Amino acid sequence: MRGDGRHPQAGVVRGTNPYLPLPARIHKVVEENALVKSFVLELEDPLAAQAFTYQPGQFVMVSVPHCGEAPISFASPPHQANGFTLTVRKAGRLTGAMHGLRPGDTVGIRGPYGRPFPMHALQGRDLLFVAGGIGLAPLRSVILSVLAHRADYGRIIVLYGCRTPGDICFRADLAVWQEIEGVEVGCTVDKGDAGWQGKVGLVTSLLDTVVFAPERTTALVCGPEIMIKVVLERLEGMGVAPADLLTTLERHMKCGIGLCGHCHCSDKLVCADGPVFSLAELGGIASGCL
Amino acid sequence: MHEQFVLKKDHLLPLLRRLAREHRLVAPVRNGYGDTMYTVVTDVDACRLDLERQPQNSLKPFFFPQRERLCSYTVDRQGEEGMAYRFYPDLPEERATVYFGVRSCDMFGVMYCDLVFLQGEHRDIFYQRRREKALFLTLACNRPFTDCFCHNTRTGPALELGFDLQLHDLGDRFYVETGKPGGVSLTAHWSPFFAPAGDDDRQAQFQNVLEARSLFQRQVHVDLAVRLLARHEPEEVFGRLSRRCQDCGGCAFICPTCTCFNIVDQPLDQGRGERLRTWDACTFAGFTRMAGDHNPVDLAAARIKKRFLHKLKHDVAKHGRPSCVGCGRCVGMCFGGVDMASFVALLCEWDGGKEGWR
Numbered sequence: 001m002r003g004d005g006r007h008p009q010a011g012v013v014r015g016t017n018p019y020l021p022l023p024a025r026i027h028k029v030v031e032e033n034a035l036v037k038s039f040v041l042e043l044e045d046p047l048a049a050q051a052f053t054y055q056p057g058q059f060v061m062v063s064v065p066h067c068g069e070a071p072i073s074f075a076s077p078p079h080q081a082n083g084f085t086l087t088v089r090k091a092g093r094l095t096g097a098m099h100g101l102r103p104g105d106t107v108g109i110r111g112p113y114g115r116p117f118p119m120h121a122l123q124g125r126d127l128l129f130v131a132g133g134i135g136l137a138p139l140r141s142v143i144l145s146v147l148a149h150r151a152d153y154g155r156i157i158v159l160y161g162c163r164t165p166g167d168i169c170f171r172a173d174l175a176v177w178q179e180i181e182g183v184e185v186g187c188t189v190d191k192g193d194a195g196w197q198g199k200v201g202l203v204t205s206l207l208d209t210v211v212f213a214p215e216r217t218t219a220l221v222c223g224p225e226i227m228i229k230v231v232l233e234r235l236e237g238m239g240v241a242p243a244d245l246l247t248t249l250e251r252h253m254k255c256g257i258g259l260c261g262h263c264h265c266s267d268k269l270v271c272a273d274g275p276v277f278s279l280a281e282l283g284g285i286a287s288g289c290l
Numbered sequence: 291m292h293e294q295f296v297l298k299k300d301h302l303l304p305l306l307r308r309l310a311r312e313h314r315l316v317a318p319v320r321n322g323y324g325d326t327m328y329t330v331v332t333d334v335d336a337c338r339l340d341l342e343r344q345p346q347n348s349l350k351p352f353f354f355p356q357r358e359r360l361c362s363y364t365v366d367r368q369g370e371e372g373m374a375y376r377f378y379p380d381l382p383e384e385r386a387t388v389y390f391g392v393r394s395c396d397m398f399g400v401m402y403c404d405l406v407f408l409q410g411e412h413r414d415i416f417y418q419r420r421r422e423k424a425l426f427l428t429l430a431c432n433r434p435f436t437d438c439f440c441h442n443t444r445t446g447p448a449l450e451l452g453f454d455l456q457l458h459d460l461g462d463r464f465y466v467e468t469g470k471p472g473g474v475s476l477t478a479h480w481s482p483f484f485a486p487a488g489d490d491d492r493q494a495q496f497q498n499v500l501e502a503r504s505l506f507q508r509q510v511h512v513d514l515a516v517r518l519l520a521r522h523e524p525e526e527v528f529g530r531l532s533r534r535c536q537d538c539g540g541c542a543f544i545c546p547t548c549t550c551f552n553i554v555d556q557p558l559d560q561g562r563g564e565r566l567r568t569w570d571a572c573t574f575a576g577f578t579r580m581a582g583d584h585n586p587v588d589l590a591a592a593r594i595k596k597r598f599l600h601k602l603k604h605d606v607a608k609h610g611r612p613s614c615v616g617c618g619r620c621v622g623m624c625f626g627g628v629d630m631a632s633f634v635a636l637l638c639e640w641d642g643g644k645e646g647w648r
Contacts, residue, residue, distance in 0.1 A: 016415055017361075017379055017381065018413075019360045019415075019553075019565070020361055020377055021377050023376060023377070026372070063363075063375070065365040065375055065555075066365070066555050066557040068554055070581070091581035092581030092582060093581075094581070095581055101373070102372065104371045104372025104373075105375075106373055106375040107375065225586065251578065252580045254551065254552055254553045255553065257411070257412035258411065258412060259406065259549070260550060260553070261549065261551070261570070262570070262577065263578075264572075266599075267603070267608065
């Protein structure tokens with residue numbers, strides 16, 4: 001195939017073929033825990049790398065050799081120098097193969113796609129982040145963006161729940177965040193172990209321990225679907241308006257650009273209309289999407 | 291400016307022969323097994339054109355093939371720096387194609403696919419390249435086929451828009467209307483074939499369409515179903531149909547407006563492979579399954595619900611009309627009776643007797 005005279009990404013079709021991935025090289029691999037790794041990537045083509053911008057809440061379609069593609073959210077903030085970070089839990093064939101990759105290896109990238117978190121609308125608000133497990137990854141992109149412009153936002157509360165202490169991601173970030181003035185960090189696990197000295201209980205139990213003003217607060221929730229549902233329900237009950245309850249949904253996707261139909265849910269396409277939605281947009285807890 | 295002409299039936303084959311010289315020609319052809327299919331015609335005189343029966347396929351596969359290559363890739367693990375992974379584009383060639391003898395419902399099917407593949411934020415370049423140089427010479431139906439209900443979906447038996455030329459069979463001649471600019475140029479370019487239509491031709495065409503409308507054997511109350519689904523989503527109806535669904539995907543594959551697809555990598559050897567796009571169906575159990583086996587739509591009843599709500603509710607909200615063109619192909623395809631006509635009938639029956647309904 002290399003010898004048949006065709007050139008990779010020939011100029012005629014670049015930019016017009018939405019299905020053609022660009023090679024991106026892995027610069028760094030960080031082991032978050034036994035099942036989760038963060039990959040710092042940069043597009044190989046320097047011009048493409050320079051032009052590549054994204055917003056918190058967006059995702060890319062990642063290709064791994066012979067495994068197809070999967071949607072992965074950005075875990076880094078847009079201002080991160082030297083590429084972008086994707087945090088991946090080993091859950092299936094593609095993510096399993098990706099965990100076997102090392103710095104210097106290449107993956108394919110299409111995107112960024114999807115509707116991001118409304119960063120402008122968050123300015124001046126108190127922000128309550130509620131994350132479960134790997135669900136902290138897309139919220140980390142928001143949190144680091146917010147912390148880079150700290151004065152534009154009100155109080156920041158980060159509530160993080162994991163199944164066990166071994167499932168916690170971004171330990172270094174959590175340690176940094178709780179030292180920042182005006183930032184409150186709560187962490188809990190469903191089931192502790194011998195070394196665990198923190199709280200034990202579901203992430204919802206942390207909601208009882210924090211005080212916030214519902215009318216000034218926008219909540220950003222991400223985690224397993226059942227957790228999202230329960231947390232949104234609780235927060236709505238506590239008086240946060242459905243328009244201020246934001247979440248980002250995960251669905252099986254093939255194209256990422258609103259065509260393949262896999263992420264269709266009620267009257268929405270998660271890839272193109274989301275993945276970020278407010279509870280108001282989803283039509284409430286009882287809607288078909290949660 | 292819409293014009294009307296008459297094309298003598300004796301002149302049809304000579305016209306098609308000429309068109310086939312400059313274009314790829316696709317027309318309904320009866321094959322050796324006795325099946326009528328829209329087929330690429332390489333020799334007009336060697337095939338059996340069939341304008342009497344409904345083609346079993348729609349035009350969908352010509353613009354959106356059941357299986358196509360999106361790109362190929364190479365994987366080189368020998369490099370100094372690490373594994374190198376490259377992608378090579380592979381776009382279909384643009385070929386001017388005349389689609390002849392297209393039924394009204396199938397023309398609407400193409401117009402719906404245009405909405406999906408060409409009207410969104412991201413255009414599907416594969417579809418676009420096949421679609422760009424297409425001319426549609428449609429054929430109004432004088433007599434609906436057994437399973438047809440295009441009068442209920444307002445997609446036939448004759449068209450008011452969408453075609454380049456629309457033909458009406460008047461016995462010894464075709465009444466020809468021009469529509470889009472491609473049809474106007476075609477009649478101008480081949481003007482010896484097209485005589486101006488007279489009042490008697492117009493009268494005969496009008497009678498034909500009126501008569502065709504009165505000949506439908508099925509009433510499928512699609513509008514009523516749309517109104518009912520806006521208020522209720524009766525689980526009993528979805529449950530009953532889902533017990534008869536064999537998860538074969540036939541309804542989605544045969545449907546002119548079903549556009550869901552899968553993308554898979556097909557390794558050729560360790561170092562190279564192809565990325566393929568294939569038709570998919572929302573009734574397949576794995577359609578929404580994610581890594582880790584979490585499936586947000588994991589019951590057969592939920593999948594059937596998704597299918598019919600998509601066609602009769604969500605597409606109405608998004609595009610202003612249901613995405614069923616009344617071709618009746620799913621009725622003939624599904625041996626479990628999980629088709630549009632059965633669904634609408636069950637829904638109306640449910641609405642008629644909610645309490646005693648079983």
